[in-house]
Amino acid sequence: MQAQSQENRIEWEGALVQRAVAGDTRAFERLYREHSGRVYGLCLRMTRDAQLAEDCTQDTFINAWKALKQFETRSSLGTWLHRIAVNVSLGKRRKATPVFEAQPEDEDGTLGGWTLETPVEERELESAIGALPDGARDALVLHALYGYSHGEAAQMLGIAEGTCKAQLHRARKLLRERLNLEIN
Amino acid sequence: MTGPKERSVKSLGALPEAIEPRRDLWPEIEARLKAETPPTATVLRSTGTRLGQLRWLAAAAMVASVAVGVWIGRDVVPLSAQVPGSGKVIPPQAAAPQQTGAVDAAFVSDPRYARQRAELLQSLQARLDAMPEQARAKVTASLAAIETAKKDLEGALGKDPSNALLQELLINTYQDEMRALTDVHEASDPGRGI
Numbered sequence: 001m002q003a004q005s006q007e008n009r010i011e012w013e014g015a016l017v018q019r020a021v022a023g024d025t026r027a028f029e030r031l032y033r034e035h036s037g038r039v040y041g042l043c044l045r046m047t048r049d050a051q052l053a054e055d056c057t058q059d060t061f062i063n064a065w066k067a068l069k070q071f072e073t074r075s076s077l078g079t080w081l082h083r084i085a086v087n088v089s090l091g092k093r094r095k096a097t098p099v100f101e102a103q104p105e106d107e108d109g110t111l112g113g114w115t116l117e118t119p120v121e122e123r124e125l126e127s128a129i130g131a132l133p134d135g136a137r138d139a140l141v142l143h144a145l146y147g148y149s150h151g152e153a154a155q156m157l158g159i160a161e162g163t164c165k166a167q168l169h170r171a172r173k174l175l176r177e178r179l180n181l182e183i184n
Numbered sequence: 185m186t187g188p189k190e191r192s193v194k195s196l197g198a199l200p201e202a203i204e205p206r207r208d209l210w211p212e213i214e215a216r217l218k219a220e221t222p223p224t225a226t227v228l229r230s231t232g233t234r235l236g237q238l239r240w241l242a243a244a245a246m247v248a249s250v251a252v253g254v255w256i257g258r259d260v261v262p263l264s265a266q267v268p269g270s271g272k273v274i275p276p277q278a279a280a281p282q283q284t285g286a287v288d289a290a291f292v293s294d295p296r297y298a299r300q301r302a303e304l305l306q307s308l309q310a311r312l313d314a315m316p317e318q319a320r321a322k323v324t325a326s327l328a329a330i331e332t333a334k335k336d337l338e339g340a341l342g343k344d345p346s347n348a349l350l351q352e353l354l355i356n357t358y359q360d361e362m363r364a365l366t367d368v369h370e371a372s373d374p375g376r377g378i
Contacts, residue, residue, distance in 0.1 A: 025217055032210055037202025044203055054205055061213050066220060119192035122199060129196075144196040 014073035021068050028068075032061055035078055038146075039085050045141045046089040048130050056092055060085040082146065086138075086156040093134065120179060128178045132171050135159075139167035140175075297362075304365035311368050323368060330361045 013034075019027035036057060043056035063084050064071075071080055129137060129145075142153035143164070154164035193199060312320050337354040 025214060028217070029210055029214065032213065036209065037204050040205045040209075041201055041203035050206060054207075054209055057205060058209050058213050058216070061209075062216050062220070065217055119194045122191055122193055125193060125196070125199065140196070145199055146201060147197065 010074065010076070013077050017068060017071060017073050017077065020065070028061075028065060031077065035081050036061075038078060039081050042082055042085050042141065042146065043089050045126075045129065045145070046086070046134075046138055047093055052092055053089075056085060056088045059088045059092075063088065079148075079152075082142075082148075083156050086142070090138075090157070124179070128175055131178060132174055136167045136171035136174060139164050140171035143168055144171075301362065301365065304362075304369055308365065308368060323364070326364055327361070330357060330364065333357045334361070 013031065016027045016031050020031065039060050040053055040057045043060070044050060044053035047053050047056060060081060064081055067084075071077065129140060132140065138157055139153055142148045142156060143150065148156065150161050150164050150168075154161040157164065159167075312323060315323065334354065334357050337350055337357060341350045341354060
């Protein structure tokens, strides 16, 4: 049932993409309405700045419009938009503030799940994620929050998979310290 | 951060993926899109791709539509100047349109539509024969363009039955065909003139 629904969604989106490629901005607006929340959510978590995240979201959809003909309708539009959003956010963030990224401490890839032993307020958790260094936060947001694999997250961020795993390890360590909680 | 509600979570995956922006960003995006070159221009140059093929089909349907439009513009001479036709034309498929699984336009499956279409097709050749040669050539070209577009679209829909764009184009083409047939019929009605 869920697979069918997912298939229908891909087909429905594919039809909208084709109309948008033909110049139909109404179709593109429907795609925007469908995906803007997830795109903005990712941009906001990556940039930690609402204004910058809005700019990134707009640029993401502008870039998507320009490159829409290259999109393969059988794949996930959400993932494709996220790839663009990551590129845009990294670029804007670099311009906004030069980041001196500390190198990962180790290459431990055995992170296990991302479950807290004790529940915390969403706001508190978002705040702790927002306080992470950029590299660790990027990897954490893509992998633990949006569910991308290590390989996918690494590809989106333009880093090696091992580096991505190390960043996740670092993120978990820092979150544990900040929330004073165990992350299993 | 904006957006998170006051609720407790035990997993990072329980955080909402989507956060709504504080304002609607679409109007600014739309304004910028209008300043950009539509993606269509590049698509027309690409060949062999799926989207390129769709554009070709859309173009074929558009040609059919324009052909009908030209003819509907009454670019033919009055019926009173009838000249018996010399050549036979290939009429649109006399059979009721094959209802491709994905085409769910109510009118295609409506028996009244099928009946009316069949009646119009029945008298088509006679009405074409009664037209001046120049007019007949234009009408024939229009109907042939519609027929080609229909076949191409039905073939493409056979491979991609759920494609909404193809469905829409095919329905438009059926409508164009009906309009053309009705116009041929009305135009050759005694006393009506073209």
